[in-house]
Amino acid sequence: MLLNIHPENPDEKRMLQVVDVLRSGGVIIYPTDTVYSIGCDVNNVKAVARVAHIKGLKPEKANFSIICYDLSHIAEYARVNTPEYKMMKKNLPGPFTFILNGSSALPKIFKSNKKEVGIRIPDNNIARQLVQMLGNPLIATSVHDDDEVLEYTTDPELIHEKYEKLVDIVINGGYGNNEASTIIDYTSGEPELxxxxxxxxxY
Known part of the structure; x- marks a missing residue:
């Protein structure tokens, strides 16, 4: 299903429709402030396995990021010291992925292969409100293009054509970017690009 949702003022009824799908173990494709992402409820093991399968990965080998609503939400899933907090406060919401040391609340799928997690707070109302309404973070993994020139598909209608049999909902929140987020590794205590x-x- 291709579901049109306004990126600035998401329609609550349509957003609840997506949240219901996520709660029942569904997989969606949704916009961020960078590229479109494939995602699901981070706590639904079967849904996470579906996302991994779509990407051609084993769940325990997948380097998925998670989308949080705000900085206080991050603190539930990662250990955040003062320097990291100050850095993230300056840059989030925004097109960044911060790799942080995970907390004990991190779902088992992450703990099985690593102790760190990539965390995003995108500057996108659809993505953040979905997380807020669901009450859990969303898995985030980029929708790549088969094209040799463009790495990412930016047109949600083309994304729907390709993925409609693999996912439950593709959200049309307008054209995405074709460049991914900047990744900062903070697991050593110093920011590394x-x-x-x-x-x-x-900085």
Missing amino acids: VRQGIGDLV
Whole structure:
């Protein structure tokens, strides 16, 4: 199903429709402030396995990020010290993925293969409100393109054509970007740039 949702003012009824699908173990494709992502409720093991299968990965080998609603939400799933907190406060919501040391609340799927987790708070109302309404973070893994020139598919209608049999809902929240987030590894206590993406970090 292709579901149109306004990116600035998401329709509550349609958002609840998506949340119901997520609660029942569904998999969706949704917009962020960078590229479109495939995702599900982080606590639903079967749904996470479905996302991994779509990406051609074993769940325990998948490097999925999670979408949180705000900084206090991050503290539930990762150990955040003062320097990391100050850095994230300056840059989030925004097009960044911060790799942090995970907390004991991190779902088992993450703990099986690593102790760290990539965390995002995208500057996108649809993604953040879905997390808020669901009450749990969303898995986030980018929708890649088969095209040799473009790495990411930006047109939600084309995404729907490709994935409609694999996912339950594709949200049309307008065209996405074709550049991914900037990744910062903070697991050693010092910020290390892993990938320069669309976001320019403010120190």
